[in-house]
Structure formats: C-alpha cells, structure tokens
Amino acid sequence: MVKKGKAEAEPREEKALAHIAIIGSGIAGLFAASKLAEAGHNVSVITKQRPKDSSTNWAQGGIAAILDKTNQEGMEAHVQDTLRSGDGGCDEAVVRSIISEAGDRIRDLIQIGVEFEKTSDGSYSFIREGGHSSKRILHAKDATGKEIERALTAFARQHPNITLRPNTLAIDLIQRQHGNPEMGVAGVWCLDQETQNVVNIEADAIVLATGGVGRLWKETTNPDVATGDGLAMAYRTGASVDHLAFIQFHPTALATEAERPFLVSEAVRGVGAVLLDEEGLASWNKACESARKQGEAAPAPDPFSFTLKYTPEGSMATRDIVARAIDQQMKKHGTNHVYLITSHLDEPLSEKFPNIARRLAEEGLRLGEDPIPVVPAAHYMVGGVRVDDIGRAFVRERDEIMPHLYAIGEVASTGMHGANRLASNSLLEAVVFAERVAQHLIQHPPPPYIGTHPSWRADGLGALKEHAPIIHDRTSLVRTMSEEVGIVRSNQRLKRAKRRLDLLQKEVDMMWKGSLPTREIVELRNLCLIGQLVVHDALGQTENKGLHYNVDLFKDDTHEQVKPASD
Numbered sequence: 001m002v003k004k005g006k007a008e009a010e011p012r013e014e015k016a017l018a019h020i021a022i023i024g025s026g027i028a029g030l031f032a033a034s035k036l037a038e039a040g041h042n043v044s045v046i047t048k049q050r051p052k053d054s055s056t057n058w059a060q061g062g063i064a065a066i067l068d069k070t071n072q073e074g075m076e077a078h079v080q081d082t083l084r085s086g087d088g089g090c091d092e093a094v095v096r097s098i099i100s101e102a103g104d105r106i107r108d109l110i111q112i113g114v115e116f117e118k119t120s121d122g123s124y125s126f127i128r129e130g131g132h133s134s135k136r137i138l139h140a141k142d143a144t145g146k147e148i149e150r151a152l153t154a155f156a157r158q159h160p161n162i163t164l165r166p167n168t169l170a171i172d173l174i175q176r177q178h179g180n181p182e183m184g185v186a187g188v189w190c191l192d193q194e195t196q197n198v199v200n201i202e203a204d205a206i207v208l209a210t211g212g213v214g215r216l217w218k219e220t221t222n223p224d225v226a227t228g229d230g231l232a233m234a235y236r237t238g239a240s241v242d243h244l245a246f247i248q249f250h251p252t253a254l255a256t257e258a259e260r261p262f263l264v265s266e267a268v269r270g271v272g273a274v275l276l277d278e279e280g281l282a283s284w285n286k287a288c289e290s291a292r293k294q295g296e297a298a299p300a301p302d303p304f305s306f307t308l309k310y311t312p313e314g315s316m317a318t319r320d321i322v323a324r325a326i327d328q329q330m331k332k333h334g335t336n337h338v339y340l341i342t343s344h345l346d347e348p349l350s351e352k353f354p355n356i357a358r359r360l361a362e363e364g365l366r367l368g369e370d371p372i373p374v375v376p377a378a379h380y381m382v383g384g385v386r387v388d389d390i391g392r393a394f395v396r397e398r399d400e401i402m403p404h405l406y407a408i409g410e411v412a413s414t415g416m417h418g419a420n421r422l423a424s425n426s427l428l429e430a431v432v433f434a435e436r437v438a439q440h441l442i443q444h445p446p447p448p449y450i451g452t453h454p455s456w457r458a459d460g461l462g463a464l465k466e467h468a469p470i471i472h473d474r475t476s477l478v479r480t481m482s483e484e485v486g487i488v489r490s491n492q493r494l495k496r497a498k499r500r501l502d503l504l505q506k507e508v509d510m511m512w513k514g515s516l517p518t519r520e521i522v523e524l525r526n527l528c529l530i531g532q533l534v535v536h537d538a539l540g541q542t543e544n545k546g547l548h549y550n551v552d553l554f555k556d557d558t559h560e561q562v563k564p565a566s567d
C-alpha cells in the first residue's frame with residue numbers, strides 16, 4: 001500500500017483552480033495540458049526549444065490501439081504481444097489497463113483534431129510492426145507523430161488557460177522544503193534562453209513530460225532535446241528511478257553522415273522489407289540472376305537474411321532481437337551497417353511512406369529499389385521516473401509518493417514496457433498516463449504552496465568563459481556510452497564506463513559549481529548523471545532480459561544463463 005505524502009494528506013476545502021507547470025511539449029505534456037486547461041486549470045507548458053521540437057514530432061509508425069472496446073480477442077492479443085515483447089518484465093495489470101483505455105484516448109485525440117489515415121471505405125487504416133501479431137497500428141502516413149504534434153500544439157496555442165513558454169530550459173525542481181523530498185515540489189528553476197536569466201516558475205504541481213535520453217549515444221534516432229533532463233532533475237530532487245538498464249536500440253536507423261538522424265520505420269518491415277548483410281545480399285542477387293536466366297520468378301529475399309540465424313521470426317522479430325542480431329553481424333564482419341531490402345515488394349511504397357522516400361532521395365537512395373544501409377541506434381528509454389498507476393512519482397528508497405510531482409510519457413517508468421517496449425506502444429502509454437494525471441489533478445487539486453521560493457543562487461558565479469572543455473567532455477561521454485554501454489555489454493566494459501563517467505562527473509561538477517548555467521552545461525550535467533545511473537543499473541542486473549544483454553551472464557555459446565561474475 002502506498003503511503004500518501006504529507007503535503008497531500010490535507011485536501012483542499014473547495015476545488016480551487018491550480019497552477020500546473022508541465023515540462024515538455026510532446027504528446028504527454030500537451031495532452032495533459034489540454035485536459036487540465038479544459039477543466040479550468042491554469043497551465044504553463046515549459047519547453048526547451050520550439051513547442052514542436054520533440055520525439056513525438058518525429059514518430060513515424062503510429063500508435064497501437066484496439067478502438068472497439070467489445071473486441072476482447074483483439075485486446076487480449078495486444079496484451080499478449082506486449083507481455084511477450086517485455087520478456088517477463090511488464091506489470092501485467094498496467095498493460096491490461098492501458099490497452100483497455102486505448103480506444104477512449106484515440107477518440108480524444110481525434111476530437112482534438114488528429115487526423116489518422118483512413119481506407120477508401122472511410123474506416124481507419126491499421127498497419128503492423130515488428131512484434132505485433134496483427135495490424136493494429138493507427139497512423140498518419142509515415143509521419144504520425146507530426147500530425148499528433150500539429151493538432152495538440154494548435155489546440156494549446158488557442159486555449160486561454162494554457163501558456164506556452166518556448167525556449168525555456170528547466171534546470172532543477174524546487175522542493176517545498178529544502179532537503180526534504182517527502183514534502184514534495186513547488187516549482188522549477190528555468191533558464192530563459194532569450195535573456196539568459198534564471199527564473200523561478202512557481203506551481204502547485206509539476207508534471208514532468210521531458211521525453212528520453214537518446215542523445216547519450218552517438219547513433220540515435222532522437223532529436224537534440226532528448227538529453228534526459230527531467231529524469232536527472234527528478235533524481236536530484238530525491239525521486240525514485242528504475243529500469244534504466246533497458247535502453248531500446250531501433251534496428252533500422254538510416255546509416256548516414258548527416259547531422260539529423262533518420263529512422264526507417266518498422267512499418268517498412270511490416271509490409272515485407274527484409275534485412276540482409278553484405279553476404280546475404282550477394283547470394284540473393286546471384287539467386288535472382290540465375291532465376292532470371294532460367295525464366296523463373298525471382299526468389300524472395302527472406303531466406304537469405306542473417307536474422308534467421310538468431311530467430312525464426314527473421315526480420316520481423318521484436319526490436320531487441322533484431323537490433324542484437326544486426327550488432328553481432330556487423331561486429332563479425334567488421335562492417336558499419338546492414339541493408340534493408342525493399343525492391344521485391346509490389347506495394348506502392350513511396351505513397352505509403354512519402355516521408356521516408358523523400359529523405360532517402362536526399363541521400364540518393366530510391367525506396368523500393370536500392371538496398372538501404374541501416375544501423376541500430378539508441379531510440380527509447382524504457383525505464384525512468386518510477387510512478388504509480390496514476391503517474392505520481394515516488395520518494396527514492398521509500399514506498400511513499402512525492403507530493404505534487406508527476407511523470408508521464410517517455411520519462412516515466414510505468415511498468416508497461418517491461419524489459420523491451422513493443423513498437424508503437426509508447427505514444428499509447430503517454431496519452432493514457434497524461435489522461436490519468438490530468439484526471440487526478442482535476443479531482444484532487446493540489447494545495448497552493450504558501451511560502452517563499454528560494455531564488456537561484458548566482459553569488460560568485462561567472463559566465464562560462466571556455467566552451468571547449470564542455471564540448472570535449474560531451475564527446476567523450478557519448479563515445480564512452482556508445483562503445484561500452486551499447487547493445488551487447490560485458491562486465492569489463494560496464495566497469496570501464498563507470499570509471500570514466502565517475503571522473504567526468506567530477507569535472508562537470510566543478511564547472512557547474514563555478515559558472516552561470518548555460519544550455520550546454522545543464523545538458524552535460526544531466527547526461528553525465530543519467531549515464532552513471534544507466535551503468536549502475538546495468539551492472540546490477542543478474543540476468544539477460546529483453547534489452548539488457550551482458551555476455552558475462554552467459555556460460556558459453558549455448559546461451560545458458562549463469563550468475564554474474566563477481567568481478
């Protein structure tokens with residue numbers, strides 16, 4: 001039984017309207033804002049760059065949902081696929097409840113103005129992705145997140161109760177009583193990036209909706225705002241975090257030198273694209289050539305895929321399995337990518353995936369014709385701020401709610417994804433938990449904070465004079481995480497990463513204590529902390545499950561699990 005935090009023990013006499021600060025303007029933050037604002041609350045949405053700069057805006061495939069609440073069979077299949085993907089790590093009750101709410105939340109999104117794709121008969125069009133046993137993913141061509149972000153941002157901009165605060169970088173949460181996390185939070189210090197001043201934003205409750213931390217790795221599908229800020233802020237405030245070892249690497253990011261990363265959606269494999277390595281591609285080409293000479297139809301590429309050595313489901317296995325297969329195959333052959341083959345497909349691919357086709361064309365590649373070079377890339381943070389079933393954060397090492405602090409979306413760890421997130425379940429989880437937090441705050445408006453907020457202490461701090469050390473430290477941090485804390489781990493690598501990160505943390509702390517905050521140093525401080533927490537959690541794992549794979553947890557090639565080595 002969860003104990004209530006002290007500050008929440010006394011409910012408000014009448015349901016007065018509250019000021020809620022939401023940090024983040026992706027699907028989670030904006031959806032919660034819309035619900036709270038409609039109920040009359042006063043909402044500030046604090047966001048680092050432009051409101052649309054978020055992972056949500058880059059989501060391609062879609063949102064998994066069974067719309068018809070009477071379709072028990074469909075819901076049960078979605079539950080089973082999620083549990084299977086989660087590899088024994090999911091909280092089944094959470095999974096069931098999220099999936100059963102999906103239809104209602106999709107209807108909310110549609111009401112807000114999201115336009116999902118329809119078929120010619122006017123019904124919604126569903127696609128399939130890896131790990132799903134049927135077509136159950138709603139989408140808007142191959143730019144679903146952009147459509148969701150468009151509709152939610154438009155809604156927020158016109159709502160009188162929502163204040164959007166772009167270019168505002170949250171730095172740290174303000175506790176109601178300094179050093180006493182059980183008393184909860186009362187605001188957030190932010191860097192106004194236009195004036196470079198630190199401002200206090202006071203709030204009766206804070207909702208973290210800051211997304212993930214893909215930018216800790218060199219290869220990532222995430223936008224540059226994904227630096228784990230919310231998770232780091234929550235941790236420093238005394239909140240509990242969990243499951244941080246479970247970082248999902250998407251198997252098929254485009255292998256490109258371009259600055260902006262690009263994902264080739266799993267939906268492309270959903271319509272039959274196949275992964276081949278250099279060798280498989282050569283053998284398949286040879287087989288096609290010989291079939292052509294004999295006047296026969298070209299063989300399908302599927303049997304030539306290296307993925308079959310790792311799983312009978314081949315290219316359509318869950319992400320953890322496919323990403324690991326690619327990683328191992330690349331290491332074996334010393335290559336830096338494998339290929340996604342689409343030339344055998346009859347589908348009108350450019351029509352179905354116009355966004356992907358356009359971006360490939362920029363790289364001189366034709367969807368449906370050329371082999372597409374792909375590489376696994378850090379994509380999704382499964383763990384995060386540990387929350388209960390209505391999105392409330394916990395005080396670290398205690399089974400106690402931290403009053404007035406909530407976390408939703410990718411920054412939260414709800415129990416939905418277990419050891420490996422099933423494709424297209426994250427937008428769904430985000431919207432369901434955004435609704436729950438909003439409803440909780442509407443039913444139980446937080447008591448106003450009566451007291452003075454401490455101001456940001458800038459005494460003795462000077463402007464950062466040299467930027468080179470920060471850039472150097474960030475490069476070295478990202479290199480360490482990419483080389484030592486990737487898809488396939490070992491005790492030795494994790495320990496080496498720990499030593500490096502501990503040293504780096506000392507450097508960063510020194511810089512932090514001596515200089516006024518800038519975005520560069522705020523992000524570096526957060527990334528470094530999250531790196532340490534990921535390594536700590538990875539070293540603490542005693543078995544290989546889902547996304548966590550440590551070669552030292554295996555005895556031999558039979559992949560029989562053993563106790564971790566003590567070194």
Ligand SMILES: Cc1cc2nc3c(=O)[nH]c(=O)nc-3n(C[C@H](O)[C@H](O)[C@H](O)COP(=O)(O)OP(=O)(O)OC[C@H]3O[C@@H](n4cnc5c(N)ncnc54)[C@H](O)[C@@H]3O)c2cc1C
Nearest residue numbers: 024025026028048054055056061062170211409410424427
């Ligand atoms: C390329 C790509 C494709 C994907 N495709 C799918 C898909 O098809 N289906 C699916 O379910 N999931 C998909 N995902 C995952 C999914 O998009 C994300 O998990 C989800 O959008 C997260 O939503 P969110 O609201 O939690 O965070 P985000 O959408 O990432 O929003 C986070 C917000 O917080 C802000 N922020 C961060 N730090 C601070 C700070 N310190 N101060 C102020 N603001 C801050 C950011 O600027 C941003 O506005 C994809 C992810 C990527 C990157």
